[in-house]
Structures are given as C-alpha cells and as structure tokens.
Amino acid sequence: MKTMFHIGRYFVFMFQVFSKPEKHKIWFRQFFREVQSLGLSSTGIIILVSLFIGAAITIQMAYNITSPLVPDYVISLTTRDTMLLEFSSTIISLVLAGKVGSNIASEIGTMRVSEQIDALEIMGINPASFLVSPKILAFMFFIPFLVIISMFVGIAGGWLSAVFVGVISPQDYITGIQLYFIPYYVTYSIIKSLFYAFLIVSISSYQGYYVSGGALEVGRASTRAVVYSIVLILTFDLILTQLLLS
Amino acid sequence: MIVVEGVNKTFNEAQILKNVEAKFHPGKVNMVIGKSGSGKTVLLKSLVGLHKIDSGSITFDGRDFTKMRTKEKIAIRKEVGMLFQGGALFDSSTIEENVIYPLDMFTNFTKAEKLKRANFCLERVNLTGVNKQFPSELSGGMQKRAAIARAIALNPKYLFCDEPNSGLDPQTAIVIDKLIQEITKEYGITTVVNTHDMNSVLAGADSVVFIFEGHSWWHGSRTDLLDSGNPELDDFLFSSELMRRIRPTKQHK
Numbered sequence: 001m002k003t004m005f006h007i008g009r010y011f012v013f014m015f016q017v018f019s020k021p022e023k024h025k026i027w028f029r030q031f032f033r034e035v036q037s038l039g040l041s042s043t044g045i046i047i048l049v050s051l052f053i054g055a056a057i058t059i060q061m062a063y064n065i066t067s068p069l070v071p072d073y074v075i076s077l078t079t080r081d082t083m084l085l086e087f088s089s090t091i092i093s094l095v096l097a098g099k100v101g102s103n104i105a106s107e108i109g110t111m112r113v114s115e116q117i118d119a120l121e122i123m124g125i126n127p128a129s130f131l132v133s134p135k136i137l138a139f140m141f142f143i144p145f146l147v148i149i150s151m152f153v154g155i156a157g158g159w160l161s162a163v164f165v166g167v168i169s170p171q172d173y174i175t176g177i178q179l180y181f182i183p184y185y186v187t188y189s190i191i192k193s194l195f196y197a198f199l200i201v202s203i204s205s206y207q208g209y210y211v212s213g214g215a216l217e218v219g220r221a222s223t224r225a226v227v228y229s230i231v232l233i234l235t236f237d238l239i240l241t242q243l244l245l246s
Numbered sequence: 247m248i249v250v251e252g253v254n255k256t257f258n259e260a261q262i263l264k265n266v267e268a269k270f271h272p273g274k275v276n277m278v279i280g281k282s283g284s285g286k287t288v289l290l291k292s293l294v295g296l297h298k299i300d301s302g303s304i305t306f307d308g309r310d311f312t313k314m315r316t317k318e319k320i321a322i323r324k325e326v327g328m329l330f331q332g333g334a335l336f337d338s339s340t341i342e343e344n345v346i347y348p349l350d351m352f353t354n355f356t357k358a359e360k361l362k363r364a365n366f367c368l369e370r371v372n373l374t375g376v377n378k379q380f381p382s383e384l385s386g387g388m389q390k391r392a393a394i395a396r397a398i399a400l401n402p403k404y405l406f407c408d409e410p411n412s413g414l415d416p417q418t419a420i421v422i423d424k425l426i427q428e429i430t431k432e433y434g435i436t437t438v439v440n441t442h443d444m445n446s447v448l449a450g451a452d453s454v455v456f457i458f459e460g461h462s463w464w465h466g467s468r469t470d471l472l473d474s475g476n477p478e479l480d481d482f483l484f485s486s487e488l489m490r491r492i493r494p495t496k497q498h499k
Contacts, residue, residue, distance in 0.1 A: 022351055023350070023351055026350055026351065110337075111336075114332055114334060114337075115330040115331070115332060115334040116334050116335075116336055116337070118291075118296055118328075118330065118334065119328065119330060119334040119336075121295075121296060121323075122294055122296070122323055122326055122327075122328045123323065123324070123347070123348050123351060123352075124320040124321070124323035124324045124351075124352070125351055
C-alpha cells in the first residue's frame with residue numbers, strides 16, 4: 001500500500017516538475033548551473049574509475065584467455081565490448097547514483113527542512129519545476145558525454161596495462177579494439193544512460209523533496225535515493241538490454 | 247485586511263486548528279501568540295496556503311483564498327512576503343542574489359534597476375556591505391534582516407513572520423521587532439507575526455490573537471492583554487518569572 005502511495009506521489013511530482021517554468025531565462029541559467037554541478041564536476045571520477053577498470057579488465061582477460069587457439073587480440077576486443085556494452089553506461093551510472101544522487105537528495109532535503117522550498121512556494125514559484133527540471137534535463141544532456149569519455153578512457157586504460165604490465169602487445173591491443181566494431185553498441189549504451197540519468201535525478205529529487213524532520217531524515221533520504229536508484233538502474237538494465245539487443 | 251473564519255485543520259486525525267476566527271488589519275502589526283504546539287505555525291502556513299485547510303475561509307481584502315484556483319493563488323502570493331523562523335535564505339546564493347531573486351522572477355527590471363532595489367531593501371534593514379557574502383557567513387540577526395529585505399523586495403501587501411525572534415539575543419530581537427513595526431507602518435502592510443516572545447508583544451503588537459489548543463481563545467489589543475481576566479491567557483502570559491514580576495504592579499494600579 002505504501003509502495004503504491006509513493007509511486008502515485010512520484011508521478012504527481014513528475015507532473016509538477018514538467019509544468020511550464022515561470023521564467024525561461026532563469027530556467028536556462030539554472031540549467032547551465034546544473035550542467036556544471038552535476039555533469040562537469042563528475043568528469044574526474046568517471047575518468048579515474050574508467051581508467052582503472054579498463055586496465056583491470058584487460059589484465060583479467062589476459063589471465064583468463066590462456067588457450068593458444070585464441071588470438072591475443074581477443075583480449076582487447078572483449079575489453080572494448082565490455083566497456084561499450086555494460087561498463088560505460090550501467091556501472092558508470094551506478095557510480096553516478098552514489099555521487100549525484102546523494103548530492104541531489106541532500107541538497108533538496110536540506111532546502112526542505114530549512115524552509116527554503118516553502119520560501120519559493122510563498123514567492124509564487126513552483127519549487128518542483130524550478131529546482132528539479134533543470135537538474136533532470138541537464139544531467140540527461142551531459143550523461144552521453146560522460147559515457148563516451150568513459151569508453152575512450154576505459155579502452156585507453158586497457159592499452160596502458162598492455163604497455164606497462166605487458167599482458168598483451170600494444171599492436172595486438174590496437175588490432176583487437178578495431179575488429180568487429182559494431183557502432184550500434186555506442187548508441188545502445190547512450191540510450192540506456194539517458195534512462196539512468198532520468199531515474200537517478202528524479203528519484204533522488206523525489207526523496208529530497210518530501211523529507212520531513214531534520215538532519216537525520218535528510219541523511220536517510222540520501223541513502224534511500226542511492227539504494228532505489230541502483231535497484232532501478234539494474235532493473236532497467238535488464239529490460240532495456242532485452243528490448244534493444246534482442 | 248485578512249479575515250479568517252471558522253478555520254479547521256487536521257493532521258493524521260489530530261485536529262490542530264479548531265474553528266479559528268481572526269481579523270488582521272492593514273498598517274498594523276497583528277500578533278498571534280500561544281504555547282509551542284498550540285497551532286500558531288499551522289495557522290500561519292494555512293494563511294499563506296502552505297497547508298490546505300479542511301474547512302472555513304481565509305480572505306485577503308475580500309478575495310477568498312481558499313476558493314481560488316492555483317493561478318489566482320500564485321497571483322496573491324506575489325503580494326505576500328514571509329519571514330521564516332530560520333530565515334530560509336538560499337544557501338547557495340549571496341545575500342544580494344537572495345534579495346534580487348523575487349525581482350528576477352516577477353519583474354522586468356533591468357539588471358541595474360534590480361541591483362538598485364536590492365541595495366535599497368538592504369539599506370532599509372540596515373544591512374550594508376554584505377551583498378557578496380553568503381548567508382552562512384552572517385550572524386542570526388543579520389540573516390533575519392536579509393530575509394526581511396528579501397520579503398519586502400516586491401513591496402508586499404501582506405507580511406507574515408514566523409517567530410522572528412527565535413534564537414536571537416534580546417537586543418537583536420528588539421532591532422528585528424522595531425524593523426517589522428517600522429516597515430509595517432511605512433508601507434501600510436498587513437503584518438501577521440507569530441511569537442511567544444512577550445517582550446515583542448508588549449512593545450509592538452497593535453492587535454493580539456491568543457491561540458489555545460487550536461482555538462482562537464482571546465482577541466484584543468496589547469493594552470488589554472495584562473488584565474484580560476482570561477485564565478488560560480493569564481497562565482500563558484505569567485508563566486515566566488519576569489512577567490510574574492510585572493503582574494502585581496499592574497494589579498496594584
């Protein structure tokens with residue numbers, strides 16, 4: 001029953017979020033501010049995670065593919081497809097659910113408990129639309145860039161492990177990443193990431209928006225935002241993979 | 247004038263407001279007093295539409311707020327300024343940006359005009375030289391003054407203040423009280439102040455409504471307050487040592 005209540009309230013909330021903004025100029029200012037705070041500021045962590053995971057995948061593949069019948073370039077081919085199909089969209093989104101999701105839930109939750117949202121409402125501003133819609137659209141706008149950065153950096157990480165650890169020759173690595181490339185994998189990954197971006201921001205905003213109480217409740221909302229985002233990202237991963245790849 | 251008639255409000259089966267009646271006059275500081283948990287804040291938030299009342303009516307100069315559509319409510323809210331208990335300034339914006347905020351949203355002023363108006367409001371509340379500072383860099387009293395500056399930026403017809411003195415020392419509280427009184431008289435605003443600070447009430451209330459267990463228990467002026475003869479009001483008024491010291495003097499007179 002409680003779940004149904006939250007699902008219903010979430011959709012009502014989304015209806016408020018996507019109602020017409022009061023002033024377009026102000027909305028665009030907020031939008032670019034959110035591109036900076038949610039998107040650009042996440043670039044560093046995405047580069048770091050992708051670089052290390054790309055390198056680790058390459059080393060793991062090299063240790064697992066030991067048959068003389070399998071050519072070495074299969075290692076980099078597998079690394080590339082792992083990055084393209086799953087890591088750069090889904091795993092990166094799980095990382096972003098932690099970083100961006102908790103940030104949004106605690107920001108909006110703090111605004112709620114310190115009556116800043118009430119202050120917006122008193123001014124005749126629709127707080128849901130004003131605060132949340134620029135966040136959702138800014139993050140959906142920027143996440144494809146993060147996914148593409150992650151793909152490049154992850155594959156580069158694999159190449160670095162080839163050069164410095166020597167699990168595969170750099171020539172074989174380059175050959176592997178060029179073989180059997182299917183461009184649709186990039187499109188598939190970007191489509192998935194758009195869904196994930198929407199889920200992360202809308203769920204986290206919802207959790208923050210309806211906080212009541214104090215600091216403890218803001219912390220709990222932040223945790224719930226991350227947990228629910230992760231569960232829904234994984235659920236949608238399954239659904240979208242079936243829909244887009246089958 | 248704001249007229250409250252037969253207002254009832256229930257939360258989770260607990261009735262917080264019970265048939266509340268009150269009139270708040272323009273150009274006057276109308277104070278709502280009562281114990282913590284008596285329903286003062288619920289009444290104030292109901293007045294501005296943050297809580298939807300169960301029954302009754304709230305009229306702003308003859309316009310029934312409870313029967314309005316969302317668009318009409320938004321129009322009324324543009325005539326409303328509110329000072330929240332904690333100030334409710336936007337943390338991520340500077341003081342100047344906070345004051346400019348309502349001007350950005352609801353006026354077509356140029357940048358220079360908005361800045362001029364913001365500076366005027368900040369000067370009016372005696373807060374200068376803090377334009378570029380963030381709320382967290384100011385003291386509690388300065389934050390309250392900045393919040394008043396933001397509340398008056400659009401020249402409101404109605405000003406609501408929820409416990410403006412909470413968390414302030416007595417001297418700063420007096421400064422805030424005086425500011426609210428001056429602004430109310432100067433601009434002819436209908437001001438409603440929620441408080442349990444008796445010093446504020448005795449110094450500046452033009453009219454007083456006492457809320458007791460969700461009922462509007464007593465109405466009157468501050469001069470009638472000390473000898474109302476109302477036992478519940480007397481219990482509330484003379485609960486502090488300071489007020490008890492005043493009481494015999496008054497009775498003696």
